[in-house]
Structure formats: structure tokens, C-alpha cells
Amino acid sequence: MLAAKLLSKSVSAGSVYTLSVGTKAPVLGSSGQSPFPASGWTSLVSSSSDDASISVALPFTWTYNGTGRTAFFPNSNFYITFGSGSTQFGGLSASSPNLDKIFFAGTDNSWQRVSSFTSSTNYTRLRWEGTASTSGTPGAPNIVYELTFFNPTLTGSVPWMELLVGTQARVGGISGLYSSSAILTGGSFITSNSNVAANQSYVMVGNATGTSWTVYTGYSVGGTGY
Numbered sequence: 001m002l003a004a005k006l007l008s009k010s011v012s013a014g015s016v017y018t019l020s021v022g023t024k025a026p027v028l029g030s031s032g033q034s035p036f037p038a039s040g041w042t043s044l045v046s047s048s049s050d051d052a053s054i055s056v057a058l059p060f061t062w063t064y065n066g067t068g069r070t071a072f073f074p075n076s077n078f079y080i081t082f083g084s085g086s087t088q089f090g091g092l093s094a095s096s097p098n099l100d101k102i103f104f105a106g107t108d109n110s111w112q113r114v115s116s117f118t119s120s121t122n123y124t125r126l127r128w129e130g131t132a133s134t135s136g137t138p139g140a141p142n143i144v145y146e147l148t149f150f151n152p153t154l155t156g157s158v159p160w161m162e163l164l165v166g167t168q169a170r171v172g173g174i175s176g177l178y179s180s181s182a183i184l185t186g187g188s189f190i191t192s193n194s195n196v197a198a199n200q201s202y203v204m205v206g207n208a209t210g211t212s213w214t215v216y217t218g219y220s221v222g223g224t225g226y
Helices: 002-011
Strands: 018-021 042-045 056-064 067-075 079-081 101-106 110-119 123-131 143-150 160-168 174-178 201-206 213-217 219-222
Touching (some): 056 123
Antiparallel strands (some): 101 174
16 A cells, blocks of 8 residues: 555656556446436547547647647547547557557447547547447447547646446457557556456556656556546
8 A cells, every 4th residue: 555655646747636546337338328428528429430540639738659649539449549530450560550549459440429628738538449340230239439639737737537347248359559550668557458448447648758667557546537
């Protein structure tokens, strides 16, 4: 417990948020939302799509791999890219697609419902509801993630991101934080870097330039109000 407290203190220096020990479930649950979108959330996708990409704006600059980002591009194959979107579904790797990217069990999945929530300029959250296949029924997901980007001015001037995983039916795929050609230092979710896990939560903390990362498994961000 003392080690956990010291870790939280060191990571949280200059931050209004804390690194909290213990897993946290998706706030809106692991099943399909009813109604959709949830109160205060914005619907971005409301039907089954395969190999699709959208753009989500950030109300602050969030640094990843040396570049300040004001938007990110979620993909129905459960990864995000920066700079532009990608519809690639096969051959996902360190260099493919040739963009800065983060994989969350990325492979040929699909999504049925995607929504977002922004708390002023504090953070932006994205909720994926999808399926570990090329199609699915809206409201009946077997993959559910909630991903939150935090304003670096509130996290000690370094980028933080939180991933809350509910159901996760995908076996295989690729997970991790990558540049356009290689995994970033410390960018593995687990030792084998093979997958994110069901009913697990992760906090990703970068250095000031977002070129080196620490992935905290079994943690969540405290002080968010959600």
C-alpha cells in the first residue's frame, strides 16, 4: 500500500487528478446503452460499420510522439490514429498503418455505437460499443471500451489517457502505443503486448513529449467526478 501511495504521489505531481489503485469498469456499463446516447453524451455512430474511421476534436492540445494533437481518429477495428484516419483492418503492425497510432486489440472488428462526452476543457471521453467480427447488432456489444484524454495542464504538463474495458471478446489482435513505425518506449499494455483484457482498466502516462510512456494496469484516474 505504501508503494502504491508513493507511486500515485510521484505520477500526480502538479496534477489535479490522481493515479488510483484498482480496476474501474466503464461508467456506462458493459452492455448496450439504453437509451442511446446517454444523457450528456453525443452520438457519433449509431449503426453497424466495418472498417470505418471518424474524427473527434479535443478542446485542448494533447501531445503524442512529439506532436501536439487537437484531434484523434477512432477506427471501427479498435485503434486510434493521429494526423489522419485509417480504414485498415488487416496486417496491423508497428508500421501499418503508417501513422502514429494506439491499438486496443486492433484487428478486423466492427462498431455499432460510438459516443463522446466532453467536460469543458478538462477531458474528452469516447465510448466504443462493438463486436469481435465484421458486423453486429446495435445495443448488443461484446466489446466495450471507454477512453479518456485529459488536458495536460491538469496532469502536470504531461499527457494522460485512461482506458476502461468492459466486455472484450476479441482473442488476438494487437495492443500498444506506436509511432508510424515502432512501439514507443514503455508502450506495451502487457508483457507480451498481445491484447487488452476484459474487465480491466489502464492509465497511460507519457513524458512531456509523449515519446515515452508508462502503462499502469489495474489503475484508474481519480478526481474526475465520474
